[in-house]
Amino acid sequence: MAGTHIIKSAGLSGVSGFGVAVEVSITNGLPGFVIVGLPDNSVRESRERVRAAIKNIGLEFPMRRILVNLAPADTKKEGPIYDLPIAIGLLAASEQIDPVSEKAMFVGELSLDGELRPVTGMLPMALSARADGIDSLFVPKACALEASIAEGIKVYPAGHICDIIDHLRGERPIEPAPPYDLAACEPDRLDFSEVKGQPSVKRAIEVAVSGAHNILLTGVAGGGKSMMARRIPSVLPPMSMEEMIESTAIHSAAGLTNKSAPLLTRRPFRSPHHTVSTSGMAGGGKTPKPGEISLAHNGVLFLDEFPEFQRNVLESLRQPLEDGSITITRAAWTCTFPSSFMLVCAMNPCKCGWYGHPNGKCGCSEEAVKNYARRISGPILDRIDIFADVPSLAYGDLASAGKSESSAKIRERVTAARARQLDRQGTPNARMSGDRLAAHCVLSREGAELMRAAYDKFALSARAYGRILKVARTIADLAGSRGIETEHLAEAIRYRNSGMLET
Ligand SMILES: Nc1ncnc2c1ncn2[C@@H]1O[C@H](COP(=O)(O)OP(=O)(O)OP(=O)(O)O)[C@@H](O)[C@H]1O
Ligand SMILES: [Mg+2]
Ligand SMILES: [Zn+2]
Structure with missing residues (x-):
């Protein structure tokens, strides 16, 4: 007797899922077990796990010619997730169970005694299954919660193949x-x-967060830069359901979802250490894995001690900061990951950290101070919208007993300003396209003159010009103003006017 059976499964390519058909055929002939269709080593090892699992649960492992084809044949299949569909296909093809509905999908790794182990990338696979018309999804118990984020598909959690x-x-x-x-x-x-005092820094952060603009905090040691940056998540505007699912899918593909609360409901805040590698930052690896900039998609990438990052790591931010996505090409694959994030950086003005502090501890020469700033290349600085100087805290502020304004209050203003942007153009101001910029950032005559003067005086680039307009638009949105007033533009220009940009 011979039989062929097709079981639906899924695969992961970058941060998206795709459908895989696991075709199992059993024919008479010398016993053998072959898997074709671009399997990697871990898929080939499925043979041993499936054989052991079927025997250990007391069912019959067919001693005939077994051929498993994973379609589409031109796409790489990775990992142990095909154990379950292969086993189910074998049982169906050998008539130990009835044929399985073509609207059912199976993913999961098997242990040798038939237990189901969790897999990486469950949400993107569940989303692609739903798009392909699958109605029932059989998954390892530990992944069920994550799979259930894909609404409208029945998820069957299983602890064991039995x-x-x-x-x-x-x-x-x-x-x-x-x-x-x-x-x-x-x-x-x-x-x-x-956070006591520091009203101008808090204002700059509020503006940056409202429009998703990039911000650099510069100041002496102990001024509160890290302290304030780490509080940014508490004032970020809420995420839409679409953004939650998108960001969760990226975390899932990286194997970073929290199994007990898989859906990311707050904007991500990533703060990689300055020793991070280029592939850790941008993504990459033997198989495509998203990096920090993609994990920060829809949220914040915080780089503390900015000049300490390797130069090539910082340079890898250039394309994604412009495009909102990154394309990585390796010998074996090319992959595009989403990476639309707000960049927050913090640094000292000099190597010792005290330049400009009244304690006079800084012994760095003017040249050394300049060299320190020069570690950050011009093209990267050109992508920073807001330069905020963080002064050392005045004693009066530090010693005051009062509490400062709460994050909840700040977040209210941020959320209102962001809502205006989404109503107007569907994106935060920082991601406004060129034609929208022309339509929504019209300057008065007085404003236009101010802009011209700044352009010449600070030798701005065309990119900087556009970025200033967008920040001015955000300041107007925070003020609830339809048009960009001269005071809004003046504040935006002030944020751009930094000693950092002088060479
Ligand atoms: N504005 C502030 N209000 C209350 N506490 C503050 C403030 N600024 C600094 N501090 C205190 O000083 C500590 C050091 O601040 P923080 O680490 O943020 O400084 P920093 O600017 O990042 O310094 P460095 O340049 O050395 O990294 C904080 O943990 C906090 O206790
Ligand atoms: Mg710090
Ligand atoms: Zn110094």
């Missing part, structure tokens, strides 16, 4: 996972109310 066999035989149906519960997310532990 659970699935019993279900398919109609003996012991599996209870489908309940719809994903968007439980209220817990509030941030860090709050701006703990």
